[in-house]
Amino acid sequence: QKIVIVGGVAGGATAAARLRRLNEQAEIVLFEKGEYISFANCGLPYYIGGTIPQRDKLLLQSVEGMSKKFNMDIRNLSEVIRIDRANKKVVIKDLRTNNEYEESYDKLILSPGAKPIKPAIPGIEDANNLFTLRNIPDTDKIKSHVDTNNIKKAVVIGGGFIGLEMAENLVDLGIDVSLIEASNQVMAPLDSEMAAMVHEHLVQKGVTLHLGDGVQSFEANGTKVNVTSGAHVDTDMIILSIGVTPENTLAKDADLALGVRGTIVVNEHLQTEDEDIYAIGDAIQVTDYVNGTPTMIPLAWPANRQGRLVADHINGLQATYNGTMGTAIAKVFDLTVASTGNNEKTLQRLNIPYRAIHIHPVSHAGYYPGGAPIALKLLFDEQTGRILGAQAVGKTGVDKRIDVIATAMKGNLTVHDLQDLELAYAPPYSSAKDPVNMAGYVAG
């Protein structure tokens, strides 16, 4: 069997490795249009900020290393430009030579990811100090701009995960950062009262916040950013991080169905309309685990999980993707901000009945040094006890509480079961009544 994979990072590389582990005979060919495969996207902001000092730590596998280790044919700088479904072939453009050639497949896996949204804002074409961040070349460009131009001021546009991580890392480099966000809060997965804590912390750390204020235009080669309120911000560089859009050209040209925001539609086995073509990762439409609606959730866990499942399915194993809950976490300076499931905004929009509780327990025994309050919000269905979502903001212990709740949700535990979770306790880590237990007690 010959399996061709498009995209060699999170989803694609995972699928390739699992395919080889399951079948020593299969012919596996992986195409990546960039120079690098299997790099640590999520580490890129921390390399720019200096927390990760060595560039090569971002490169998890090399083309040669992975080809050899897994006995597969990996071709970088090779863009798949067309799918010929009728003849089960793909057309590849070798970006070194511009030559085009064909490769046949029995099964095709698309893991092309999503690219940064870059709208046609007036002046954007002339803004030669404007960057987006997706891959290693983007990272190199940003780092060299910062290192060689004595950057004093930066504007980050968009208060999502990447925007906030970039804001922190630029502040770490001694740069004065302004964050411009069109909606009235950062971090869309949070409800506004939770995001307010993040706003306060950002301001404390010296970030100038422009909330509810979109970018109207760029002037003077991007050194002046005009916002809709009429104000302007002078800057030496701009990071544009207002979200991503699926890489759907191949699928679209091959007449495969597209769904929400142009994502590739797949079934529960991650097959597109064409059963020999699978699609995974940021580019696909997933089902929201809590409310059942179709959505796009571009995160690394789903891409990895789907990569594994696709390899299982191709090898005849039981493999069903159960939807995405959107469990996510970010470090914002001294805070950890995490969430899982649906927020109140989403539940209201879909008219799903819920009750919300807020608690503020200390992360571990108050008498042991280093504890700090965690603001924990839990959303659940009062009739059935079903947990619908949770959000937490705090300095320590946030990650495990959200992970425990996410686990409870996947295991179909109710809010009442949270009282009865027997969780690890010693004073440096928790209290005999863990914050998750307390949420269960408060929920009743």
Ligand code: FAD
């Ligand atoms: P990718 O990993 O983007 O891989 C797709 C690859 O396909 C790309 O390398 C692309 O060049 C290649 N490709 C596309 N089209 C073609 C073609 N036609 N031919 C050949 N190759 C092609 N997620 C988290 O959960 N936590 C985090 O902390 C986090 N931090 C992030 C920080 C940054 C800066 C970025 C950019 C992303 C971050 N993410 C994070 C998101 C995470 O990286 C993605 O969800 C994940 O990489 C998606 O995997 P994928 O395989 O769908 O796409």
